[in-house]
Amino acid sequence: GEDKNLDTNSGILSLLSKQGANWVKTDLVRGLSRSEENHQGNGLIFDQSGTKLLLAAGGNTNMGAPSHNFAMTTEYALSAAILEIDLTKLGPPPYDLPTLDDEDRPGVNDANDPFGGNNGKNQAMLIENGPVQIYSPGFRNPYDIVMTEAGRLYTVDNGPNAGWGAPPLGDCSNTVVEPGITHGDGLHYISQRGYFGGHPNPTRGSKANTFNASNPQTPIQGAANPTECQYLMPGTNGNELNVFSKSTNGLAEYTASNFSGAMQGDLLAASFDKAIWRITLNASGDTMLSKSKLLENSAITPLDVIAQGDLDPFPGTIWVADFNSNSINIFEPEDSVQSSANPSASFVADSQTVTHSQSIPDQSGALPGAEATLTIVPNYFENHPLYIDVSSSAEPGAMTLTNKSTSGQWIQTVVIDLSSAILPDILFDPDAVAGDSAGKTLTSDSDASLVGLGEHTYAQPQGEGYRQVKVDFEHFQPDESWQFSVDIDPSSIKGSPPPGPKDSGSINGLEMSGARITVYFSDGTIKSNDLFATTQTQTDSETHIRAQQPSRPSIQVLGVQTPGAVSKSGQTVRITGLPGYEARLLVAEGALHLDGLAGGGFELDPYEANTILSVVEHRATIGANGIVDIPITLRKTHADGGINHLSATLIDANDDTGLVSNTEILELN
Structure with a gap:
């Protein structure tokens, strides 16, 4: 957190070209933002026109507001976003980004420009119609970006860490705010220009945020974007396709025809849990159908991943960069007939050992048969005076979870997230303090030993309640069911006697419609679906969670x-x-x-x-x-x-x- 006055304008986009036997570096754009902590420019791809580059630019903050651990630096005009760089507008290299007139350095354009961010006083400006624009704002630290063969853009954004800084205040100022909380890493489908990833940037959100007290200036030449004043929690704003629990960075599309084309169009993600995750998407690319571990021990700390296409050298292979060992591990498809890919071969590149690790298991079969259902019904009982709160969700047996897997997968964990429910202000109220004055923690209403019921934990605190509950199981096998109940109340009736005014504290299944249910299976598959009102009822909801399910309209x-x-x-x-x-x-x-x-x-x-x-x-x-x-x-x-x-x-x-x-x-x- 110590401010060492590092150069926050030191980001440079360069071109490496082979000229004879030598590599030549040419700087194209200079003065891009970089954090004093550990975020900077990362992933880089061409758009479909081939004339523009998209650059993943990391943020200067943990959750949007300046903080001690990020050296009190604010977000800049060109930080925390996917940038678009129009190569046709750059002119002769290098293009130096225009900067603010730094009150500590004489001259509007001084000899040190465009370098030396000076805590924002000399930051690069966002110029209307300039060669560097914001394509997609709202990303804390997007390590990698992928443009698929279908022209769809994806990234994974590293979520915030507890104690490293909080979201901005309601006035969208650059005031220091502590301490912040931990959230996971969201997989985003960037569906269009202007898509907001959820990480705030008050500097772009409000032009009232100025720099240089003696000559106040905003680095935003055009209109402000108030959307960037808000923090959107990963997994709750409806944008992310998935949220990873471990740091997840490298991202690639598998395009090779190995395994009879079963993996074509799937995304691969490198996560610090040692795995390369396989993400299967629906036909329109806007919904995750399934998530499973393609490679469980791909590296000690896998940072990046690429996959070779049919026309590339070593087609179908997957290459994983290990941050811990400074090595690259190569994985060859089991169905590969590439005779030059010798499993015992060892290569040397830039003094880093490249080792062929193992084969990629056959993926040509059907998608994993992991399935589950969750049904929520009123299920009122006459002889249960123990519970004063008569909300449907709290009634014994109100919820039934069934393992419908067809390939033997056990259910290991279930997460219920109320953030996307049709009534957005309902909360789990185990302690009788978030809604009315009667509470009930998650309770098993059937034989818990049959499914190996483990611990349950609440997460995503809101007010005095919680948005989310996670339940673990030891041996929840196919065709087994488990009934349970828990108190859910609207936060608006906090402190009222149960069951709230006109029974408003009795949240039923219908009022939970839209809540996200995520199931973790024993084979590493993770699948999600939303509750939706049961046909021809006014109280119930249900969801069927499986690989092939309709996409989100x-x-x-x-x-x-x-x-x-x-x-x-x-x-x-x-x-x-x-x-x-x-x-x-x-x-x-x-x-x-x-x-x-x-x-x-x-x-x-x-x-x-x-x-x-x-x-x-x-x-x-x-x-x-x-x-x-x-x-x-x-x-x-x-x-x-x-x-x-x-x-x-x-x-x-x-x-x-x-x-x-x-x-x-x-x-x-």
């Missing part, structure tokens, strides 16, 4: 700003998704019941609801153009109601639902 209300208030009940919802799939759209009327609560409710947000009064479902098929428009009628059946929550999912041939869309909210006046 998106919804918008045509001609209306959301969230917002409207006076017209008739509206049209557009669902965007895979053509030919049937969509289910929920129109759930929410209400905010606060009668008798001290202070009129706890930490209320605009358009917040704490219960769902009724739900109407619509079904329609996505058209060939990838959209379908559905006319709906908003409802207001109670004075506290009219807060309509809209969400959708796609269903497969078995009527099983996939990931749930964004939730849009309209209040009918």
Whole structure:
């Protein structure tokens, strides 16, 4: 954390070219940002035009605000983002980025420019229509980026560390904020220019953040981007395809035709848990179907990974860079017939040993048959006076988890995350302090020994409750089921007697619709799906978690700003998704019941609801153009109601639902 006044403008993009027997280095862009701690420019790829480079630029902070461990440095105009560098605009090399007029150095353009960031006083500027632009903001430390053969862009962003700095304050200032918490590493599909990864940059978020007290200046020439004022927790904002628990960095697409093409289009990720993870995506590339360990012991500390295509040298091989041993390990497909790839061969490159480690197991079979279901029903019992809180989620046997695996996989861990639920302010309340005054910790309501029930832990604290619970098992085998219950309350009724105003503390399965369920199987497979309302009920929800499941659609209300208030009940919802799939759209009327609560409710947000009064479902098929428009009628059946929550999912041939869309909210006046 000590400020050693390192040069935070020392980032350089260079070109290495072979000229005769020599390599020649030519600096193309100088003055790029780099952290005083350990983040800088990393992954680099060409876009599909071949005229622009995309550069992964690390951030100067842990969670967006300056902190002691990051030497009190703020985010800069060109930090914490995927940068786009237009090679046609650079001119004769090198291109020196324009910088602020540093009050500590005489002259607008002094002899040291573009170097010497000087705590932001001399940072590079974001110039409108300049050769260096922000392609995708909001990344703390994206080590690698991949452009797939289908033209899709992906990255993994290293999440923050506890005690190293916190998110910015609500005023989007560059005020020092401590201490911060740990979150995992998110795998992002950067679907379009402007995609926000979730790491704040107040310097770009608000032009009120200026540098040089004697001559205040903003390094942002165009408009500010207020989206960058907020911190989005990995795995909760709906953007990440997956969150890795260990530091995950290198990323590659497997394009070779080995294993009968079974791995073509899959992503490979190098993680500090020694594994190379195989990520299987759906046809549109926006949903992870499965995640499994392709190589369990690829290196001591695998940092980077590349995969050779059919036309590359050593086709089908995977190369892993080991950060710990300074070596490169090569993995050859078992079905390879490349005679020159000798398993006993040893190569030398730049004084680092390159060792062929082992073969890649056959991947030509079907996707892993790991499957699970979770069903949540009211399941009220007459003779259970022990529990004062009669919320559906807390009733004995309210939730049933079943291992449906077809290839023998055991369930090792289940994580339930409420952050994406249709009611976004519901929390696990094991201690009776987050919602009403009755609480219940996660409780087994069937024979726990049959599934080897282990420990459960709560995570992602919010207020006095938690967003997430993790449950471990020792031997949860196929065809086994386990029933359990836990108290879940809306935070708005904190301190109220149970079950809250008008029974609002009784959260049922429907009100958990959209919550993310992640299952870890014994073969290393990790799969997720979202709860969604059970057909023809007003209280239940369920999900079927398996390799092949429909991708996540998106919804918008045509001609209306959301969230917002409207006076017209008739509206049209557009669902965007895979053509030919049937969509289910929920129109759930929410209400905010606060009668008798001290202070009129706890930490209320605009358009917040704490219960769902009724739900109407619509079904329609996505058209060939990838959209379908559905006319709906908003409802207001109670004075506290009219807060309509809209969400959708796609269903497969078995009527099983996939990931749930964004939730849009309209209040009918």
